[in-house]
Amino acid sequence: MMEIEAQAPGVQERDFSALDKARVVEALARVLPVGVLMFENEDLRPYECDGLAAYRSVPMAVVLPTTEEQVVAVLRTCSELGVPVVARGAGTGLSGGALPHPQGVLLSLARFNRIVHLDPHARTAVVQPGVRNLAISEAAAPHGLYYAPDPSSQIACTIGGNVAENAGGVHCLKYGLTVHNLMRVRGVTIEGEVVEFGNHALDAPGYDLLALMTGSEGMLAVVTEVTVRLTPKPQLAQCVLAAFDDVIRAGDAVAAIIAAGIIPAGLEMMDQPATAAVEEFVHAGYPLDAKAILLCESDGTPEEVAEEIARVREVLERSGATEIRVSRDEAERMRFWAGRKAAFPAAGRMSPDYYCMDGTIPRKRLGEMLSAIQRMETEYGLRCINVFHAGDGNLHPLILFDANQAGEMERAEAFGAEILELSVALGGTITGEHGVGIEKINQMCSQFSVAERTQFFRVKAAFDPAGLLNPGKAIPTLHRCAEYGRLHVSGGAVPHPDIPRF
Amino acid sequence: MMEIEAQAPGVQERDFSALDKARVVEALARVLPVGVLMFENEDLRPYECDGLAAYRSVPMAVVLPTTEEQVVAVLRTCSELGVPVVARGAGTGLSGGALPHPQGVLLSLARFNRIVHLDPHARTAVVQPGVRNLAISEAAAPHGLYYAPDPSSQIACTIGGNVAENAGGVHCLKYGLTVHNLMRVRGVTIEGEVVEFGNHALDAPGYDLLALMTGSEGMLAVVTEVTVRLTPKPQLAQCVLAAFDDVIRAGDAVAAIIAAGIIPAGLEMMDQPATAAVEEFVHAGYPLDAKAILLCESDGTPEEVAEEIARVREVLERSGATEIRVSRDEAERMRFWAGRKAAFPAAGRMSPDYYCMDGTIPRKRLGEMLSAIQRMETEYGLRCINVFHAGDGNLHPLILFDANQAGEMERAEAFGAEILELSVALGGTITGEHGVGIEKINQMCSQFSVAERTQFFRVKAAFDPAGLLNPGKAIPTLHRCAEYGRLHVSGGAVPHPDIPRF
Incomplete structure (x- = not known):
């Protein structure tokens, strides 16, 4: 295992502090037309966080490309200079997946907002990543069709972000997650290579890199075009x-x-x-x-x-x-x-602040989880209201707290962490649909073994050997997990106090 | 790209000719109990081919492990000695995916034939890879449930092979392929690390390595346990x-x-x-x-x-x-x-030999494909009967020939290759459900660009850096494609003569 650790880039957290902003801006300016690159502080500020506003960071520069060639140019330049790149859709994500890197470039796909082609006969739509989720359904409506995955942010969130997070929604129990409604993605690797995975057939030869890209939280490639499946509207x-x-x-x-x-x-x-x-x-x-x-x-x-x-x-x-x-x-x-x-x-009206969790558990253990949450409410001295996508076992406990009361935020975080770890111990996962991002990165240490996390790093390195795409997100370094000090509990080796040994 | 080529192991075909059989057998004998290892020629012969009997090769040794520990021991030993390993289920595959490597070990999972657990409430079954597809449905029948994917070999084929090939069947249009009916796989990497991907929830954090493993044709890891989803039997x-x-x-x-x-x-x-x-x-x-x-x-x-x-x-x-x-x-x-x-x-009764193709095309182009096949029948002087999983555009043209007539087999192969390349040109793929294996490896050069194939190699190397799992299958080397001389046609850059430029 030690040998693997040494081999796999990204296993160690990288230090980008030596990067020089002026040099990065100058290199990008040479390959991009006017109006695509921003680097003044007041232009950067709107991008400092996504939907998880507790984490904020101003990037070195923001780029708003309009063509795939510009995306290639940005990635190639960043690759050559060793600059981190964080891709961003509408920024509605709830796990900090689009939090900028302070020494990096924030690559917004907001201008990739075109529905390229809609084929009602084949029931597919080819769309750019910056198209809003709901806009696809609106465009398909005259044909009696819609795009099934419906995250609650669907008015604002974009399909590129949906692909990055493998977004779900109220109807995903019957109609599937994003991955079940995608046919093809086109994207650019950090080295600037354009690749396409999937196609219009039910299956594709070769490894299933379409599924691999879906839910990879912007860490493998930057998506520039997506073909989605459309669903007939029920009568x-x-x-x-x-x-x-x-x-x-x-x-x-x-x-x-x-x-x-x-x-x-x-x-x-x-x-x-x-x-x-x-x-x-x-x-x-x-x-x-x-x-x-x-x-x-x-x-x-x-x-x-x-x-x-x-x-x-x-x-x-x-x-x-x-x-x-x-x-x-x-x-x-x-x-x-x-x-x-x-x-x-409503939670926002009841309490100055709330913390939304996203664990998933086997349906038959819903009762156990609810009892445990009641116990935790007493233990942490905080209220929690429970709203569940019960059909697929996806929980959204909303922990109510007041950040202005000393210690409440810390207690809310500990409360949340305990819910996530109990989710894993009950045979579930730490995230159902919001992604890991920066928020749940420590709990990944509980979810996966060292061998499994090492395998994640190697897959990451297969796409991004230098570890420049969205560094520090989703997959914790072995070092971070050692510091976090929690043991891997999947498979039941380390039972949670709330459940019998199994 | 040249730099990538040099970096990614497996891009070059490896030469294993220096391996010494006695040394391999001795090392395996030290870690395996009696009855698990076979190396005499008459014991090896039954494993020389799978369902694609035109390709045959006798392995150096065959192992029939009964426990995961033995699988770990075999893989660790082969990894240390640099010996190729080909995993095999029931050997019903039609693309030569389980064709042994002449300098390698054939790892049969036939003895992993236990249904570990069936949970009618959660509608899941935990099974070992050597369990036959139909046996799962039989075990689930008393609960009014069945396992949906039904390849026509379902009486004989095993779930491990189904995972390797992402098997489909007549009902996959409505009920999905193997990947849509899997919840979790447990497997062993070539280095002997035990890993688990997926779980009992609808989605899992981290990269979707469950989907990546599915259809990877035994090239990423050896599966030792699978959790499948069960479906209620329709009334x-x-x-x-x-x-x-x-x-x-x-x-x-x-x-x-x-x-x-x-x-x-x-x-x-x-x-x-x-x-x-x-x-x-x-x-x-x-x-x-x-x-x-x-x-x-x-x-x-x-x-x-x-x-x-x-x-x-x-x-x-x-x-x-x-x-x-x-x-x-x-x-x-x-x-x-x-x-x-x-x-x-019936094709077998009509003709001494037949060659079954497996291309997939967009449904709306079925008519074009049928016209083209009629033209090819004249051109190659061979008959072709057409049986299609029409709903998902998966074609099984059966080319009839007589291998004893000089030149007929070559003409049948050329006929088949032209069907596959037309499938790609029409916007489809070279395989719907039978896998690439050894049979369709050249057509992968038409299906994917150099950048895409390089990405496949890097993913392979992320699991199997030394390229020991099922070498020479599924993903052609860049060198092989250069020799094959066909250009990448996906995306329509090099249109097939039968279709208008698009």
Whole structure:
């Protein structure tokens, strides 16, 4: 293993402090037209953070290329000078994946905002990375089609960022993550080579570098074009709201729905503090006496929806739901969802600050996680409201704190870290859809063994031998993990105190 | 690029001729119990080929380990001595992916044949790689579940081989390829490190090495355990048989079904020579005057099936079908499929030898491909019968020849190569589900650019720096492509004579 460590670039964190800003700016100016390169402090400031605003850093320069040739020129120049490059879409990411490097270039793809081609017959769209997620669905709408993955930031977030994070959304249980809705990516390596992976067929020969690129958090290449799959719009969607007098029972109902062979278009869970928080904000009509509610959506033809909802109702009744309502029209369906979608802003109204977690656990362990979170609330002296993409086991506990109260932020971070480590110990992961970025890099030490992390570094080095693309993100160095001092717990070798040894 | 070439191991084909068999056997004997290692010629002979019997090679030794520790010991020993290792499942592959290396060790996973755990609640099964594809469905059947990917070799082929080839099947249009039905793989690197990628959640942090391993044709690691997703058995399946008096029209009907937003459980096409060949063999009741037939399967609840079949019928009528039959019962449905499934044996009855191709093209270009194949039949003086997984554009033209007639095998190979290159030129790929192996390695030069192939090599080197796992397969060396002399045509730079410049 020591030999591997020495071999794989990126295993050691690199020191870029000797880079000279003037030299970098001069080299970029030689290869880029006027208006693409920015380096004055006031121009750089808007790029200092993404959606995780707790981390901020001003880059050396920002480039806003308009063509693939300019992207090649930027990457080739940075490669020659050994300058870090951080690619950025709309900057809506929640894990700091687009946090600039202080000695690096921030490469914004905002101007790559063209839908190149939309083929309703083949149900595909070729788009540039800076196209907004929702803009694809808008362009496809006249053909009765849409782009299925729908992260809650879909009004603003761009497809390039979706590829980098393998974005999901409320409907990914049925329609898949970004990786399941992509057919092809075109990109540029740090050395300036243009490559394409995937194609319009169901499978491609060679290693699956399309899947490898997806969710790689900007660390392997810079995407310049994407072909996405479009999905026919369902004729009808209806939503079931079910109330439970016990959170564990609600969690078990989620597992029972899936075990019955039903794959709902969405299956969300909120606990009582969450429904209380949103109800006074949006008046969704949620039953406030319920300890937890489930929202279960069905879509398809009217016949399919009727049949599926009958089966869902049967499972919910058997699981002990105290109340079941089915949306009677589109207005009521939208109202059911309005509450769920308002959960984050509602948390923002209840508390000066909140910290959104993103762990994922096997569905059948939802109850255990909820009990543990209750224990942690007491332990850390902080409130937590729970909003889950329950169908796929993806949790968004929102830890409420006040950063102006001494020690609260630290307690919130420790609370969050414990949730993530329990997620891993329960057989899950530290991130469902928000990515690792800078935020969850320490928890990667718990998720993966040294051999596995070393393999990640070697794959990184296969694309970016000098470690210039988004350095310091997503994959922790062996050194960092040693300092962090947590052991790898996947596979159950080091059980968490909350769960029995397995 | 020259610098990359020099750096990336595996870019040059390695020479293993200096390896001494006695030394390799002695080293393996020291780390393995009796009964695991074979090296006498008569014991090696059964392993000399896989399903592509035209290529044969006797390995230096065969190992049949029973535990992961033994796999680690074999790989560590081979790694230290620099000995090539070829992993093998049931050997049903059709591209020579499990062809032994004459100076290498053949590692059979036949004894890894245990279903470790089946969880009907979570709808998952943990299985060893030597478990047969169909055995998983059999074990899941009492719970109303099955394993969806169903390659036609599913009685014999094993899940380890399915992972290596990213196997598909008749139902993959709706239910996905192997990669879409996998949750986790555990494997051993050539250096003997045990690694796990993926987990029981919908997504995993870090690079998607689970997807990267899938379809990597045994070149990145040796799989020792797999967690697969299980699918609920549909309540009902019905099959529509549609006849057309023109193959192009049949091809267009396929595209129209998909464009209408219908995703059938299976969508197959056979041309008149294919139906004639199977009809006298299995009496499926196919209309023999039709130039082509489609088989379109629908599954789900009775309501879903009825609704979908009504829509399929409507599209088929609009597309000019001359006859439409819907299976009235399970016996008739099985008879419709019996003909399709007998296509390969029927080809075997018609001709002393046949060569099965596996190109994939965009659905809307099916008609063009069929016209071109007709032209090639005349050009090469050989007959070709066409059986297509039409729904996903995966073609299985069966070129009939007699290896005992001088020149026929060479003509069949050239015919096949031209089909594959046309597949790439039409925007498709050289393999849909059978893998590249040794058979299609030259066509990889047409499919990928030098930059892309170099990237493949670097990924390979990230797992296997010395190039010992399955050397000479799947990814051609730059040198081989230079010798082969064909240009990269993806992206349309070098159009095929059959298609307009695009």
